Amino acid sequence: MLARGDVDIFLFSVGTSASRELVPHAVEGGAVAVDKSSAYRLEPGIPLVVPEVNPARALEHAGILANPNCCTIPLTCVLKPLHDAAGLVRVRVATYQSASGAGAQSMERLRNEPQAEHDLRMDWDFDGEEFDEESKLRAETQKIMELPELPIQATCVRVPVMVGHAEAVWIETEDDLTPEQARELLAAAPSVRLEEFPSPGKAAGIDEVLVGRIRRDPTVEHGLALFLASDNLRKGAALNAIQIAELVLRRERAAA
Secondary structure, rough: OOOOOOOOOOEEOOEEEEEEHHHHHHHHHHOOEEEOOOOOOOOOOOEEOOOOOOOOHHHOOOOEEEEOOHHHHHHEEEHHHHHHHHOOEEEEEEEEEEEEHHHHHHHHHHHHHHHHHOOOOOOOOOOOOHHHHHHHHHHHHEEEEHHOOOOEEEEEEEEOOOOEEEEEEEEEEEOOOOOOHHHHHHOOOOOEOOOOOOOOHHHHHOOOEEEEEEEOOOOOOOOEEEEEEEOOHHHHHHHHHHHHHHHHHHHHHHHH
């Protein structure tokens, strides 16, 4: 068992197998664990939290809180205000994920790879129909948004960029939502910043999710298309974990 000592919260980012082994010991020792791996994200009863989207869930934990996938976090930050205003009917997303999302070895490989050899990669587990990254993005978004039946179709690829994930998103809503209304909603949304042409380079070192290219999708009745980018090492990983921890500590201090 991990001795709690003076530690109230452990932030785990050690991979799925290590988290499954270590997180229960931390909780048994009396601490709260915020885990970044996929070990607990879809476990019933364990909150999967994006503080701008479902902060109340962070206060319902039994010792473990899960930190979502680095593409799910920025996606839900953008979807939440649009859903609250017009209701989501369907979401389609294509992700363009940087090398850093696969870890330090992937980044080192990209550094040492001749530019002529740069190409798209799909380095996730494949079940014959889709990659596990695609199914995780769908299931995690449904859980965080509390829309278990929401149709979500994802296509994920790894691009030769060092840091920063980008996503092309097409949404269909119950009520009509103009691009102008969507921009107003997103401009007021927490951790979201409007940018005419978002890109990983512009998002590097920035805590907010950049969103732009907001326009009509004429292929459906109430459709919008948009593009977002974020620093996946910030609002995709470390920053989200810290924000979750702050929610928990704020409640504990208020209770004291």
